[in-house]
Amino acid sequence: MEYGKSIRKEVDTNPLFADFEKIIDFFHASDHLSNAAEAIFGKDNPDGDAWYESKRSLLLEDEDGAEHVYRSMLYYQQNYKYSKERRDALKREVVFFKNNKDFADKCHAVFFNANHTNLRELR
Numbered sequence: 001m002e003y004g005k006s007i008r009k010e011v012d013t014n015p016l017f018a019d020f021e022k023i024i025d026f027f028h029a030s031d032h033l034s035n036a037a038e039a040i041f042g043k044d045n046p047d048g049d050a051w052y053e054s055k056r057s058l059l060l061e062d063e064d065g066a067e068h069v070y071r072s073m074l075y076y077q078q079n080y081k082y083s084k085e086r087r088d089a090l091k092r093e094v095v096f097f098k099n100n101k102d103f104a105d106k107c108h109a110v111f112f113n114a115n116h117t118n119l120r121e122l123r
Contacts, residue, residue: 073097
């Protein structure tokens with residue numbers, strides 16, 4: 001976790017990276033989403049699996065998917081009681097999406113545009 005903060009700070013403050021497009025890759029975001037589903041619903045819960053799949057699809061298919069995922073996590077965080085361990089785990093994932101939702105939405109745009117380009121090439 002600390003590595004992520006130091007890398008983020010370096011990328012955000014180093015002029016070498018000023019012209020780079022900053023995104024969060026889909027699989028990294030999906031891993032955090034999986035952790036959130038486990039924190040919200042518990043391990044190996046079918047409702048958690050369904051929530052994860054639904055939100056994972058949003059990350060891929062909706063240009064504001066990361067924002068929707070973030071709001072869903074906030075809903076569960078604010079409206080349900082969890083053990084300290086699960087509450088702390090959910091808080092970590094809420095913070096991740098809060099800090100990275102704009103980058104994750106850019107990831108959607110890159111993925112979406114790349115897939116449509118590839119589909120056009122196949123025709």
